[in-house]
Amino acid sequence: MSIPLDQILIQTVNGLVNGMILALVASGLTLIFGIMDVVNFAHGDLVMLGGFTGAVTIAATGNFWLALLVAVLVIAVFGAALQATTLRPLLGRDPLTTILATFGISLVLQKYALWQWGPSARRIQEPLTGQFQLFYLQYPWYRVLTAVLSAAIIGGFWLFLRHGKYGIWIRATMQDRIMASAMGIPVPWVHTGVFAIGAGMAAASGVLFGPLGGVTQNMGLDFTLRAFIVVVVGGMGNLGGSIFAAILISLLEAYASLVVSPAQAVIVSFVVLILTLLFRPTGLFVPTPK
Amino acid sequence: MLTLTEVHTYYGKSHILLGVSLEVQPGEVVGLLGRNGVGKSTTLKTIMGLVRPSGGHVRFEGREIAGTAPHRLAHAGLAWVPEDRRIFRLLTVMENLRTGLDRPGMTEARRRELLDKVYAHFPVLAERRSQAGGTLSGGEQQMLAIARAMMLEPKIILLDEPTEGLMPRMVGQIREIITLLHQDRVAILLVEQNVPLTLDVSDRVYIMEKGLVRHHATAAELRADHAVIHQYLGV
Numbered sequence: 001m002s003i004p005l006d007q008i009l010i011q012t013v014n015g016l017v018n019g020m021i022l023a024l025v026a027s028g029l030t031l032i033f034g035i036m037d038v039v040n041f042a043h044g045d046l047v048m049l050g051g052f053t054g055a056v057t058i059a060a061t062g063n064f065w066l067a068l069l070v071a072v073l074v075i076a077v078f079g080a081a082l083q084a085t086t087l088r089p090l091l092g093r094d095p096l097t098t099i100l101a102t103f104g105i106s107l108v109l110q111k112y113a114l115w116q117w118g119p120s121a122r123r124i125q126e127p128l129t130g131q132f133q134l135f136y137l138q139y140p141w142y143r144v145l146t147a148v149l150s151a152a153i154i155g156g157f158w159l160f161l162r163h164g165k166y167g168i169w170i171r172a173t174m175q176d177r178i179m180a181s182a183m184g185i186p187v188p189w190v191h192t193g194v195f196a197i198g199a200g201m202a203a204a205s206g207v208l209f210g211p212l213g214g215v216t217q218n219m220g221l222d223f224t225l226r227a228f229i230v231v232v233v234g235g236m237g238n239l240g241g242s243i244f245a246a247i248l249i250s251l252l253e254a255y256a257s258l259v260v261s262p263a264q265a266v267i268v269s270f271v272v273l274i275l276t277l278l279f280r281p282t283g284l285f286v287p288t289p290k
Numbered sequence: 291m292l293t294l295t296e297v298h299t300y301y302g303k304s305h306i307l308l309g310v311s312l313e314v315q316p317g318e319v320v321g322l323l324g325r326n327g328v329g330k331s332t333t334l335k336t337i338m339g340l341v342r343p344s345g346g347h348v349r350f351e352g353r354e355i356a357g358t359a360p361h362r363l364a365h366a367g368l369a370w371v372p373e374d375r376r377i378f379r380l381l382t383v384m385e386n387l388r389t390g391l392d393r394p395g396m397t398e399a400r401r402r403e404l405l406d407k408v409y410a411h412f413p414v415l416a417e418r419r420s421q422a423g424g425t426l427s428g429g430e431q432q433m434l435a436i437a438r439a440m441m442l443e444p445k446i447i448l449l450d451e452p453t454e455g456l457m458p459r460m461v462g463q464i465r466e467i468i469t470l471l472h473q474d475r476v477a478i479l480l481v482e483q484n485v486p487l488t489l490d491v492s493d494r495v496y497i498m499e500k501g502l503v504r505h506h507a508t509a510a511e512l513r514a515d516h517a518v519i520h521q522y523l524g525v
Contacts, residue, residue: 169392172389181360182340182361184361
């Protein structure tokens with residue numbers, strides 16, 4: 001069986017676009033794990049809340065960019081409050097307690113969304129409706145824009161981590177929480193801040209994804225699961241690894257959908273997960289030593 | 291300045307400190323000697339707020355500090371140089387120093403002054419300022435750990451086995467830096483296995499055994515009376 005080159009190229013573009021949004025979700029998840037050893041099972045629900053906040057803002061103002069900004073800020077503040085009230089008291093406890101806590105938060109957020117916005121999907125109007133010719137396809141510019149924006153947000157965060165006082169605080173806390181606090185770094189607030197940043201990145205993905213797949217109250221679980229796979233494959237807590245893993249898995253899924261149906265192509269990510277756990281249990285890329 | 295009264299500390303169910311009492315005056319160098327596992331490091335961790343004591347009092351400048359968050363203690367004037375150095379391995383030397391420098395109330399001039407001071411004492415840190423902390427040798431990491439603590443401009447440094455595993459030449463440098471901090475009127479609570487060094491740089495010495503302070507004397511007295519050292523430390 002031979003597959004035409006143009007189809008492979010189209011799937012490459014698709015894979016990259018999907019991979020960048022997934023990378024944006026996974027970056028926040030891996031960052032939160034890396035700094036406080038908490039697997040945030042409510043992360044996908046922050047994507048969902050971000051999407052709804054964006055949809056509501058667009059309905060009120062008609063401005064996509066304002067909606068993106070509002071969603072990021074609102075969900076970041078919400079994330080900070082969530083961390084300070086529910087996760088901070090559990091720091092250093094058995095991982096099971098934080099898993100249960102974040103799982104509980106996830107359920108509460110979903111039911112809240114159902115109560116507040118109802119069961120039907122909301123579609124966000126894209127800010128850019130043009131298309132360009134990609135072989136035999138009319139490919140929407142907006143999809144390319146989401147990839148570029150996701151990359152820009154991740155890149156901006158990377159620069160923030162590399163330069164300046166707060167970047168040093170976050171990296172020091174990731175490497176050695178106890179020594180960081182002994183050096184005067186307010187570790188509880190660094191945790192809250194990082195959770196807020198992760199939540200803001202999740203909200204941005206929710207708004208960017210809105211025009212592509214719509215926003216529903218139960219979309220969170222899928223995002224959490226996919227981001228979690230990416231984070232495990234990339235190495236828990238390893239930011240660069242997660243970004244590569246997100247792109248890798250999305251590309252493999254895109255290529256797989258050339259030969260099987262897209263619903264079956266999802267299996268590829270589980271295959272990658274299982275192979276990773278079997279042969280490289282600490283992730284494909286050497287994880288950040290702590 | 292720093293007073294511990296009948297401090298009890300547990301790790302899980304094991305009782306590590308069974309009522310430790312000691313004090314450090316401003317600008318004083320106090321040695322804390324004892325065999326492995328008698329609770330010397332735990333004493334320092336308890337003071338720094340890293341382990342919460344189950345009983346007794348830890349007072350710093352008259353204020354009860356047991357249970358205070360470590361980052362507040364760091365700003366109040368306590369610094370900790372741990373036994374295993376705990377350099378931030380992926381941060382550069384400069385970034386390691388900045389963890390102590392980037393704090394409220396710092397001026398640019400003061401930062402410059404502090405950096406110049408440690409670079410003058412530890413020229414190798416200036417050379418390697420852009421290198422990752424994890425790439426330094428053991429001795430260089432120890433210097434970085436002490437320099438990093440100095441960035442906090444502490445009133446007291448809790449120094450845990452600074453000469454452990456170092457070459458004799460490096461031990462001499464550690465001795466110099468302790469003397470220098472002493473001249474700057476920084477108090478030091480020094481945990482050591484190196485008895486001659488401790489007796490040499492300290493004003494007073496406490497000897498611990500099984501979670502308790504068993505003996506207390508001036509360093510001069512201990513230098514004259516080796517029987518005590520032999521009794522508790524077997525050297």
